[in-house]
Amino acid sequence: MAIRNAFYAQSGGVTAVINASACGVIETARQYSDRIGSVYAGRNGIVGALTEDLIDTTQESDQAIAGLRYTPGGAFGSCRYKLKGLEEGRAQYERLIEVFKAHDIGYFFYNGGGDSADTCLKVSQLSEKMGYPLCAIHIPKTVDNDLPITDNCPGFGSVAKYIAISTLEGSFDVASMAATSTKIFVIEVMGRHAGWIAAAGGLAADETRDIPLVILFPEVPFDQAKFLAAVEDKVKRYGYCSIVVSEGVKGPDGKFLADAGIKDVFGHTQLGGVAPLIASLVKNGLGFRCHWAVADYLQRSARHIASKTDVEQAYAVGKAAVELALEGKNAVMPTIVRTSNSPYRWEIGHADLADVANVEKKMPREFISEDGFGITDACRAYLLPLIEGEDYPPYRNGLPDYVVLKNAAVPKKLTSQFAV
Amino acid sequence: MAIRNAFYAQSGGVTAVINASACGVIETARQYSDRIGSVYAGRNGIVGALTEDLIDTTQESDQAIAGLRYTPGGAFGSCRYKLKGLEEGRAQYERLIEVFKAHDIGYFFYNGGGDSADTCLKVSQLSEKMGYPLCAIHIPKTVDNDLPITDNCPGFGSVAKYIAISTLEGSFDVASMAATSTKIFVIEVMGRHAGWIAAAGGLAADETRDIPLVILFPEVPFDQAKFLAAVEDKVKRYGYCSIVVSEGVKGPDGKFLADAGIKDVFGHTQLGGVAPLIASLVKNGLGFRCHWAVADYLQRSARHIASKTDVEQAYAVGKAAVELALEGKNAVMPTIVRTSNSPYRWEIGHADLADVANVEKKMPREFISEDGFGITDACRAYLLPLIEGEDYPPYRNGLPDYVVLKNAAVPKKLTSQFAV
Structure with a gap:
């Protein structure tokens, strides 16, 4: 051959x-x-x-x-x-x-x-x-974990681990501050169409770590009143709350919340950022002091x-x-x-x-808790092995000590050009 | 005794x-x-x-x-x-x-x-x-590293390491995307009054890793034209640029850029966030596609x-x-x-x-490069040991496997209350 x-x-x-x-x-x-x-x-x-x-x-x-x-x-x-x-x-x-x-x-x-x-x-x-x-x-x-047939997609497990750890660490931080200062920590994660990454934030809490979490999935239309009630309930019971919000969360009109038209001081529509929007909603709706993080590239390159x-x-x-x-x-x-x-x-x-x-693999509805703000045991059983080790x-x-390759070019053999 | x-x-x-x-x-x-x-x-x-x-x-x-x-x-x-x-x-x-x-x-x-x-x-x-x-x-x-007399403050070295690594990893990401998509990665870091944490982002580049960085320090009044020129120059030479922006960066009027009055869709002033502002400036001023991250609590709890x-x-x-x-x-x-x-x-x-x-220890001017957008060798020599190991x-x-303590209360001995 x-x-x-x-x-x-x-x-x-x-x-x-x-x-x-x-x-x-x-x-x-x-x-x-x-x-x-x-x-x-x-x-x-x-x-x-x-x-x-x-x-x-x-x-x-x-x-x-x-x-x-x-x-x-x-x-x-x-x-x-x-x-x-x-x-x-x-x-x-x-x-x-x-x-x-x-x-x-x-x-x-x-x-x-x-x-x-x-x-x-x-x-x-x-x-x-x-x-x-x-x-x-x-x-x-x-990282979106949305390919069919394969149980999971390479790239997703590491994002999931990063988001689970970041949610855990941010929650430890806000829990320490809540008595006299910040009561809410918001973390925005990727996932324009599916809530796999947001779901990973749910791993921060388990039977040994009772952390109050509210997760906003792209699969669940955003209901402001229900959301604020859920956050208020967590703060009442725990003194604080962490919120994991997917960049893909949509309002009842089906439009991305992040595209809702946030303007900067120059009148330009601001680029992305649903976390600051959610923080503003909580601050204005419930009066709680909020901190927010946007993981962006950090999550997929960590x-x-x-x-x-x-x-x-x-x-x-x-x-x-x-x-x-x-x-x-x-x-x-x-x-x-x-x-x-x-x-x-x-x-x-x-x-x-x-x-x-x-073909796009969506997150099964049975992976999202009934109230729409958490993950189920089935979801946990699916996710945990993927972040292991x-x-x-x-x-x-x-x-x-990451490597940088030489990336030497192969000599061209064709005389024709091609415009891309 | x-x-x-x-x-x-x-x-x-x-x-x-x-x-x-x-x-x-x-x-x-x-x-x-x-x-x-x-x-x-x-x-x-x-x-x-x-x-x-x-x-x-x-x-x-x-x-x-x-x-x-x-x-x-x-x-x-x-x-x-x-x-x-x-x-x-x-x-x-x-x-x-x-x-x-x-x-x-x-x-x-x-x-x-x-x-x-x-x-x-x-x-x-x-x-x-x-x-x-x-x-x-x-x-x-x-984390602000601003106590006097002590060479450095516990807490700072770990934030510095996190920000250096995050800047490095985000830069690897945007470098991969720059040919056809995102050319700018912005990361917002803490440091309301001193640029110690922003300086740590400068460690992402060294003699073995030629990464184009522009750092915005609280110590250097923000000059939009000079900033855009610096970013444009980096993109011309490298194809991309990473920007590390301190939350404490101020305009020529001495006011925080982050307080410049960003409004959300409901007309509320938005909480914090200088990264989206900087991204908007670059997008609107130079036309480059931007991604931005806000590390917030993640940097100090990592x-x-x-x-x-x-x-x-x-x-x-x-x-x-x-x-x-x-x-x-x-x-x-x-x-x-x-x-x-x-x-x-x-x-x-x-x-x-x-x-x-x-007494507040400021960053020495000789730690900031002459153009105001980078760190000097003296700064590098100071910072590197602090992120070691x-x-x-x-x-x-x-x-x-972080611990959660029982935190049992000591029985009270006083009958008087004290309102805080």
Whole structure:
């Protein structure tokens, strides 16, 4: 069998562990040097493929590649660039095949969420139609945890751990201050369409830590009166309350609260920020002094406190992607299969991309408590294994010693340009 | 020498390591059971002393007390309650002495910042005047790092480490996204009057990590045109920029930018938040897509990534406070003395409270770079040892296993009430 090269690219919002998947791909490919030549990475995701801006990962030492396992962000650059449909965007897909041909790419590994699963599927279809042999494998990644079939998505467990710990620590803080000062701590978390990350805040409380929490999910229409009553009740009973609010929480009109038109002093609509809005509502409605935090990028790049389970799974799907490709599989995605809850056990399976692309996994209603402000035992049982274990990066001078790659360019072979 | 009891209280904003000081006090007092009877803690700080609401720490196991070393927040409750001057507030101080007499308190340990140093000094003065023998020792604590004489303040090193790491991780994230999406990451940090915490964000970049940073200090009046030019320059050269903004940054008029009158959709002035304001300025002035985070309580309660140096120093000042008291010292504060920068060495000294109370240590101008947007090598040399080392808490079920004390009340001995 001829040795062919591999292409790997990162897509969409990055995570604390997407580079662990890259590490899994490259380390595994290096073990099969009799079948896989070079791994070329797209600089800034698929844009790098379209513009023939490829990174030669063979220039990186084994040590540097091993360092990807504990480095957050996207080491080769990611992108927010959605390819069009096959008909409308045919030129894009043909360009990809052209670039792949020029660099003898036989393996296409695309590391992303739902959109990129769809792109990966289309690439595989076009290569078949054009008679260009290519194994296209999608590697799951998303903090939103919304891909179907796989039990969970690499990237989510680490965000969940960060938000659970941050909610716990913020709650310890506000509990100390509540007698004479701040009684409310609000933390805003990601999750535009699904409440998986907000749910993770619920892990701060358990049978040994009775912490008063009110969670605002995107799945539950915001009811101001009911919300204020819930907060008031917690403060009455505990003296304080922590509020976890998803950026995706919507009013009864179905519009995002965060888009409700907050203006800055210059009259400009302010960028995002539902936490300050919630804090204002509590302050004005109940008179309690509030503090609020917005975790934003910190939650998805907090490699310093990544979940060990998540790191292992992110690596495993990268490794499995290469193995699936070498088995000749095409248009598939490695999945995480939960085989046991307690003790937690998992293994790698795979799914057809046709069943993955454009399907969004919502949080089941039975994971949200009846009053709409908390998580159920079923949710807890699902989430807990995903945040299990710590996987600390090495430190130098008090800071994580994250790697920065050389990212040397592969010499171009095409004379044609492609505008993105 | 008669055995007498000790009083310990936590004051003001809590930190990731104020309980490590409590641990140092209680563990050391337990070693001197021939001289110190019970350690009573004030429930919610000095308010607990005024209302005779004391916590009996003898009810806590050695293991629980040891757990304070790795537990954030204020285990006995803190308070924002500033005692008045001696003349105006004489009744308060007399009440304190009354409560101390009733419970045979011979040692007064007050764990806080500048205000509480002043309170501690006044308590010592009044007890002398009233002929009530009391050793009053102040234990330094403040994330603001603004106490004089001591080289640094316990609590600061851990915030500094958290902000340095968060700035580093957020920068890795935005660097990955910048080609096609977000080019600016803004992180808002504490420090209403001094830029020590903002300066710590500067540690994210060093000779091995060339990260484009713009820091906005409270010490440097905000100049919008100069700021936008600095950000634009970074984006031109690096493709992205991270901005660390202190909550205390002021406009040329000397007013806090955060108080500039941001209104929410209901017309209410919004609580705090200079990060969204800065993001709006960049978006509207330069057109760059921005993300912003507000660390708020997370930065000062992030015990999961506390600085080992900080934990050790927080414990050491608690321990030293008891030892100073047993030496008969009064109206003093243990200090941290830096004896060498490289290798970093420190020891415990002490200062007279009269020299500490109401003196605020500002950041030296030579710690801020000439353009006003960065830190100098001198600042780096000062800060780096303070974030050195990790001191991870134990974990259970994926979360730090922080302790919650029983906090049993000491039976009241007085019949009089005192309104606070």
